[in-house]
Amino acid sequence: MPADVDLLILGGGCAGLSLAMRLAENPGACRRVVVLEARERYENDRSWCFWQDRPDRFDTLVTYRWNHLAVRSSRSSASLRCAATPYQLLEAAVFYDHAQQVIRAHNGVQLHLGVTLSGLPPEQPDGWRIETPLGTLRAARIVDTRPARRPVKGDALLWQSFLGHEVLCDRSVFDPGCVELMDFADGRPGTVEFTYVLPLAADRALVETTVFDPQPYGPADLAARQHSAVLKRVRGAAHSLVRTENGILPMGDLKTAPDGSSSRYCAAGLHSGAARPATGYAFQRIQRWAEACAATLRLGGNPIPHASDPWLTQQMDRLFLQVLAAEPERAADLFVRLFARVPAPRLIRFLSDKATLADRASVVAALPPALFLRHLLRTGFRPATGRAHP
Ligand SMILES: Cc1cc2nc3c(=O)[nH]c(=O)nc-3n(C[C@H](O)[C@H](O)[C@H](O)COP(=O)(O)OP(=O)(O)OC[C@H]3O[C@@H](n4cnc5c(N)ncnc54)[C@H](O)[C@@H]3O)c2cc1C
Known part of the structure; x- marks a missing residue:
């Protein structure tokens, strides 16, 4: 059975399009690629933020950059200055448009919208034979980016649930120079709950209620808290809703x-x-991952999964999340300490997966030793998991 496609990508969101774009530009041995995406059309459904730590392909697509971030609790606050590595926003709509343009400009990748594929048939000796609304597709390899299953309590150590509204006010109420990364002042006691404010202009911002909890929460669960957060931030100004975004992200020990x-x-x-x-x-x-996976596929290899974090990062992340899960009332203080005590370049490298040993030591030194030692003695270290970084 000769394959129709060298690679079938299931799900054309961030991961699927990121890989497809790279293969469209430079296919090597992976010349025929099909992407099946459930959505009929793309919308501006998320705002991707990250620190710009080196020039990359999205630099010209970034719509906002900030050099100042703040973290607040009800008692104290800390700020992070990051002019050398600004915090930046890539809007999903811009990313989706760009990816589609790149794919259209090359011949090897076909993106089909409005195609939902459930499950997968068993693999045959020479690949998969898949019935789709477009007809039968024979695929030699598959990258599957469909969500594995619905988030439920117990499938991750914590879930990061959030609901955000981009609002436009009739007057200036936001400081466009400073992102409120975490404002814990209004969080309920006993929960890790904060407001995230991305100021897009003096009269426009994305205001987001975020909860870290073993229980995942949908938008309806967060609606009342989000309503209060918006009212507080607009400070009495008349305002209209521009768009909504929400998500539930896994934090640690994900069972897939x-x-x-x-x-x-x-x-x-x-x-x-x-x-x-x-x-x-x-x-x-x-x-x-998309860079590494495309490089392997170009050489005729099989797709590769995400690289796992170094052992020390795995242990540090896990211990931190365990402390948050067990003692959520300490969260605001811990985050303020991190942002107040760890020098900005070190903290940004740590959060961006580029930490040196000295950066990790600086993070450890900023946190209360007795609290972390107590939890470490209770849980111990875990063996490393996943495919190691090459
Ligand atoms: C609102 C929001 C904001 C975020 N902000 C940030 C941020 O600021 N910084 C950051 O680093 N990360 C952020 N993330 C986390 C992460 O970067 C995104 O979730 C990212 O989109 C994950 O990419 P993905 O390809 O795994 O999933 P998605 O982008 O969700 O793509 C999965 C795709 O699969 C499709 N699909 C699902 N089921 C099927 C099916 N049965 N058949 C075919 N297609 C199917 C979906 O329609 C979707 O397009 C955010 C997430 C959300 C939800």
Whole structure:
């Protein structure tokens, strides 16, 4: 059975499009690629933020950059100045448009919208034969970025649930120079809950209620808290809703569906190892995976999964999340300490997966030793998991 496609990508979101773009530009041995995406059309459904630590392909697409971030509790605050590595926002709509343009400009990749594929048939000796609304497709390899399953309590150490509204006010109420990364002042006692404010202009901002908790929360659960957060931030100004975004990101110990044993099949994306446990952030990690995976496919190899974090990062993230889960009332103080005591370049490298040993030591030194030692003695270290960085 000769394959129709060298690679079938299931799900054309961030991970699927990131890989497809790279293969469109430079296919090597992976010339025929099909992407099946459930959505009929793309919308501006998320705002990807990350620190710009080196020039990359999205530099010209970034719409906002900030050099100042603040973290506040009800008692204290800390700020982080990052002019050398600004915090920047890539709007999803801009990313989706760009990816589609790149794909259209080359011949090898076909992106089909409005195609939902459930499950997968068993693998044959020479690949998969898949019935799709477009007809039968024979695929030699598969990258599957569909979410493995619905978030439920117990499938991750914590879930990061959030609901955000971009609001436009009739007067200036925001400081466009400073991102409120975490404002814990209004969080309920006993929960890790904060407001995130991305000021897009003096009269426009994305205001987001965020909860880290073993229980995942949908938008309806967060609606009342989010309403109060918006009212507080607009300070009496008349305002209109521009758009909404929400998400539930895994933080640590994610249980994913089994991959199967085929080396020609690979699960990728948010629910398959892309998210950094300590932050839930995944965008840059997905870009690094897409580079590495495309490079392997170009040489005729099989798709590769996300690289796992170094052992020390795994232990530090896990311990931090365990402390948050067990003692959520300490969260505001811990985050303020980190942002107040760790020099900005070190903290940004730590959060962006580029930490040196000295950066990690600086993070450890900023946190209360007795609290972390107590939890470490209770849980111990875990063996490293996943595919190591090459
Ligand atoms: C609102 C929001 C904001 C975020 N902000 C940040 C941030 O600031 N920084 C950061 O680093 N990370 C952020 N993240 C986390 C992460 O970067 C994103 O979730 C990212 O989109 C994950 O990429 P993905 O490809 O795994 O999933 P998605 O981008 O969700 O792509 C999965 C795709 O699969 C499709 N699909 C699902 N089921 C099927 C099916 N059965 N058949 C075919 N297609 C299917 C979906 O329609 C979707 O397009 C954010 C996430 C969300 C939700």
